[in-house]
Amino acid sequence: MEAFTTHTGRIVPLRRSNVDTDQIIPAHWLKKVTRDGFEDGLFDAWRKDPRFVLNDPARQGATVLVAGPDFGTGSSREHAVWALQNYGFKAVISSRFADIFRGNSLKNGLLTVTLPQEVVERLWELTEADPAAEVTVDLVDRQVRAEGITADFDLDDNARWRLLEGLDDISLTLEHESSIAEYEARRPRYKPRTLRL
Amino acid sequence: MAKTLAEKVWDAHVVRRAEGEPDLLYIDLHLLHEVTCPQAFDGLRKAGRRVRRTDLTIATEDHNTPTIDIDKPIADPVSRLQLETLRKNCAEFGVRLHPLGDVEQGVVHVVGPQLGLTQPGMTVVCGDSHTSTHGAFGALAFGIGTSQVEHVLATQTLPMSPFRTMAVTVQGALPPGVTAKDLILAVIARIGTGGGQGHVIEYRGPAIEKLSMEARMTVCNMSIEAGARAGMIAPDETTFAYLEGRPHAPRGDDWDAAVADWRALRTDDEATFDREVVIDASTLSPFVTWGTNPGQGAPLSGSVPDPASFADPSERMAAEKALEYMGLRAGQPLREIAVDTVFLGSCTNGRIEDLRAAAAVLRGRSVADGVRMLVVPGSVRVALQAVEEGLDRVFTAAGAEWRHAGCSMCLGMNPDQLSPGERCASTSNRNFEGRQGKGGRTHLVSPQVAAATAILGHLASPADLSALPMTAGA
The missing domain is CATH 3.30.499.10 (Aconitase, domain 3)
Structure with missing residues (x-):
C-alpha cells in the first residue's frame, strides 16, 4: 500500500448524500480483473451530465473529494476505492462513511476523513467561491486545514500508523502465524469443512 | 460479564x-x-x-x-x-x-x-x-x-x-x-x-x-x-x-x-x-420504496412524500433528487405507480418460500399486458425444488419468464437489465440509481407485492386482487 502522510490539493465539492458505491462505479465495470483502469467508470452515469461537478474545467486536477453524509453505502466493491484513486483522488471528506467503504479505502491508502457536516459545508462554500482554493489533509497531525478552516479529525492510532508507514496487513498478520495455528488446534471438531462429501 | x-x-x-x-x-x-x-x-x-x-x-x-x-x-x-x-x-x-x-x-x-x-x-x-x-x-x-x-x-x-x-x-x-x-x-x-x-x-x-x-x-x-x-x-x-x-x-x-x-x-x-430500537409488528403493513436509497420507503397504502416535509436539509435534498430520478410527484398514491417490469429473485427473496409465496398469488392469474416478469431462483437447488412443486409452470402459465439461477437483475451485471426509464417492482435489496440498468427505476417490494403488482400492472398487494376474477382454468 502507498503511504499517506500529508496531502495538499484542490477540492471537488459533491453536494449529495447517500453516494452509494453503485454511483461511484457501476456494476458493469466490475467485470474487470485488474485493480487499475477504473478512472473512466468513476461516477459513470452522473458524468453524462455536462453540469456534473467533475466535468467542470475548474475542477480538473483536483484531488480531494468533499461529499455529503453516508458516502460509500451499499456494495462492498473495492473497485469504488480503486476508481477514486485511478482518477486521481488522494482523500475523501464526508460527515459519515459507510463502514465497508471506509475499511477498503484505508487498506488502499485513500484517506477518508470524517468531519462534522458543518465543516463540510464550509469547505463546499470555500471551494465554490474559489475553485483554486487548496485544502491540506494532514495525517501526521490528524488535521484538515484550508483558508479560514482548521479542523481536527479522529483516526485510531493503529490505522494511522499503518497508513503513515504504508504497511502490508498480510505480512503483519503472518508474524503471528503461531497464534493462528494454536487457535486452529483448539477449534471444535464439529465446525464444517468445505471439502466435497 | x-x-x-x-x-x-x-x-x-x-x-x-x-x-x-x-x-x-x-x-x-x-x-x-x-x-x-x-x-x-x-x-x-x-x-x-x-x-x-x-x-x-x-x-x-x-x-x-x-x-x-x-x-x-x-x-x-x-x-x-x-x-x-x-x-x-x-x-x-x-x-x-x-x-x-x-x-x-x-x-x-x-x-x-x-x-x-x-x-x-x-x-x-x-x-x-x-x-x-x-x-x-x-x-x-x-x-x-x-x-x-x-x-x-x-x-x-x-x-x-x-x-x-x-x-x-x-x-x-x-x-x-x-x-x-x-x-x-x-x-x-x-x-x-x-x-x-x-x-x-x-x-x-x-x-x-x-x-x-x-x-x-x-x-x-x-x-x-x-x-x-x-x-x-x-x-x-x-x-x-x-x-x-x-x-x-x-x-x-x-x-x-x-x-x-x-x-x-x-x-x-x-x-x-x-x-436499542423497538418496533411493534402489529402496526406494519406491506411496505415499498419510492426513492433511490432503501431508507426512502413507505407503506403501500401511503403516497409519495413531499420533500419539503423533511426537516433535515440533506434528507430533503436527497428526496428532491430521488423524485426527479424516479419520475414521481409528491402526494402521488403509491398504488397508482405503474410498472413495466417485475423481478422476483436475489439473495434477499430468491429462496423456495419466496417463490411459493409469489406463485400462490399468481396461480390462475396472468401478468398484466405490457409487464415483463422475470423469475430467477436463488440457486439451482431452489429451481429444482420449484419444478418439483410445479411452481415453474404457475409462473410460465401466468406469462412470467422462468430463468436460471443467479444474481441477475438485482444488480444488472449480466444481460438482465432495465432500459432507461423502465420501472421495476423488485424483490431485491437496492433501489439505487441505475442499479438494475442505466436509467432504470426500482421499487423494492416483497414477493407477494411483486406478484400482485405483476398482475395489476401497478404497485399492489394481494389484498387488492380480491375484486379481480380468476382466469379460466384456475
Whole structure:
C-alpha cells in the first residue's frame, strides 16, 4: 500500500448524500480483473451530465473529494476505492462513511476523513467561491486545514500508523502465524469443512 | 460479564488481542464469487502465498452469469474472462468451485445455508455486502473488500476493530399478509441508511422468533441497507430443524455437541446494547420504496412524500433528487405507480418460500399486458425444488419468464437489465440509481407485492386482487 502522510490539493465539492458505491462505479465495470483502469467508470452515469461537478474545467486536477453524509453505502466493491484513486483522488471528506467503504479505502491508502457536516459545508462554500482554493489533509497531525478552516479529525492510532508507514496487513498478520495455528488446534471438531462429501 | 450474542461470537474467535491493535479474528467460512476475488488471487500469486485453508473456502458463480442459454458460451468477452479467471484461480489454489451448470451453483448467500455450511456461532465472510444474510443462523457474518479477501485467503483471519451492538426488538405479531421483507424495509425507513453504521444489529422479540429461517435470512440480508456491518438472530429450534441433515451439518455425537454449544448463543439477560430500537409488528403493513436509497420507503397504502416535509436539509435534498430520478410527484398514491417490469429473485427473496409465496398469488392469474416478469431462483437447488412443486409452470402459465439461477437483475451485471426509464417492482435489496440498468427505476417490494403488482400492472398487494376474477382454468 502507498503511504499517506500529508496531502495538499484542490477540492471537488459533491453536494449529495447517500453516494452509494453503485454511483461511484457501476456494476458493469466490475467485470474487470485488474485493480487499475477504473478512472473512466468513476461516477459513470452522473458524468453524462455536462453540469456534473467533475466535468467542470475548474475542477480538473483536483484531488480531494468533499461529499455529503453516508458516502460509500451499499456494495462492498473495492473497485469504488480503486476508481477514486485511478482518477486521481488522494482523500475523501464526508460527515459519515459507510463502514465497508471506509475499511477498503484505508487498506488502499485513500484517506477518508470524517468531519462534522458543518465543516463540510464550509469547505463546499470555500471551494465554490474559489475553485483554486487548496485544502491540506494532514495525517501526521490528524488535521484538515484550508483558508479560514482548521479542523481536527479522529483516526485510531493503529490505522494511522499503518497508513503513515504504508504497511502490508498480510505480512503483519503472518508474524503471528503461531497464534493462528494454536487457535486452529483448539477449534471444535464439529465446525464444517468445505471439502466435497 | 454479561454479553450480547454478537460479543459471544466475537470473543470465541479472537486469535490475538493486544493493546492498541485491532483484534485478530479467526474466520470459519470464506465464500467467494467471481467479481471480488480475481485481484486477491493475483496478490497471492505475486507474493508467493497459498490459500491457508482451502477446506474453509468455497466458491460459486452468480453475479455475472447469464440466466438464459447457459449451455452456450457467454457472449460478453469481459464477463467470460472473469468467470474463466475464477475457474483458473480455484483450480490453481485448490478451492472448491460450483460453476455455472453445476447443481450446487447459485447466489452465494443462498448456496452456503442450503449446503448446511452456515451454522450458529461461526464467523462468515465474503467479498459481498449481503454476507449479513448468514447472521440469520446466529453467525457473525459480514461483507469485506478485495484486500480483506486476500487477507483471509492468506491467513484465515482478519484484523478487526470491535463493532458496537444494537438491538432491534420486534414486539407483537406480523399481521396476515405482512412479510419479513415489509418488516426490514420498515426498520430501514425508521433508522435510516446510516442508522446502523458501525453496529451489529441483533433482531429479537416475539415477531422475530416466529419467522422461518428463510424469512430470517431476508431480514438479516438487508442489515447492510441500514448501514450495519452485520445482522444476527439467536439460534433456536427453528434454526436446528433447518440445519439437521443438511450435507455439511454435523452428524451423530458432533451434532449433539454442536447443539449444546449453540443453545448458549443468546444475549445474556443482563447484557446491554449500545443502542436499542423497538418496533411493534402489529402496526406494519406491506411496505415499498419510492426513492433511490432503501431508507426512502413507505407503506403501500401511503403516497409519495413531499420533500419539503423533511426537516433535515440533506434528507430533503436527497428526496428532491430521488423524485426527479424516479419520475414521481409528491402526494402521488403509491398504488397508482405503474410498472413495466417485475423481478422476483436475489439473495434477499430468491429462496423456495419466496417463490411459493409469489406463485400462490399468481396461480390462475396472468401478468398484466405490457409487464415483463422475470423469475430467477436463488440457486439451482431452489429451481429444482420449484419444478418439483410445479411452481415453474404457475409462473410460465401466468406469462412470467422462468430463468436460471443467479444474481441477475438485482444488480444488472449480466444481460438482465432495465432500459432507461423502465420501472421495476423488485424483490431485491437496492433501489439505487441505475442499479438494475442505466436509467432504470426500482421499487423494492416483497414477493407477494411483486406478484400482485405483476398482475395489476401497478404497485399492489394481494389484498387488492380480491375484486379481480380468476382466469379460466384456475
